[in-house]
Amino acid sequence: MVALGGDMANTLIDKARAERERRRSGRSRMTALIGLVAAGGLGLLLALTVGGDPNEAPTCDGETMKRDDTCLIISSRGGGGSFSYEEMADRRESGNSAARGIGFGLAGLCAVLIVPTALRLEPSRPWGVPAAGPCGMCGNTNLREKKTTHSVSQGQMTYSCTGVVALCDLCGSSSVRQP
Structure with missing residues (x-):
């Protein structure tokens, strides 16, 4: 030795x-559980608030579109073209799906980890x-x-x-x- x-x-x-x-004393358990609940809550908040109101009209170059408008997007990275009102609404919704997925994923992961964390940091378990x-x-x-x-x-x-x-x-x- x-x-x-x-x-x-x-x-x-x-x-x-x-x-x-x-x-x-249970402080390590409470700290871990509070952290998991807070992270899960932030993930849920992100998932539910991203994108705003789906009934709101899409915008083109900062201007609100009307039903018969067409939006021309010029891009050197691809994805450009001429898009109708409905297509612009779909583009807005699909752009938010990744953020929603991350938010729901974080909330789900935190929900799954709560039980093992609570059991592992049980105050009656010896150090x-x-x-x-x-x-x-x-x-x-x-x-x-x-x-x-x-x-x-x-x-x-x-x-x-x-x-x-x-x-x-x-x-x-x-x-x-x-x-």
């Missing part, structure tokens, strides 16, 4: 303890995985460990340290080893 430097080891232990406390042996201080067999990473950015450089943190619920002891 290789020991990590004192300051970095303490930082990893503090980070692991904070993560364990967030899980136990980490059971450690291979008992606690070195008290002999308790409820020692749990988890891989933890801490990153620090200094200018354009980012330094990170990863270690497996073991925490004992009974005596409060902690240790860090390299993975």
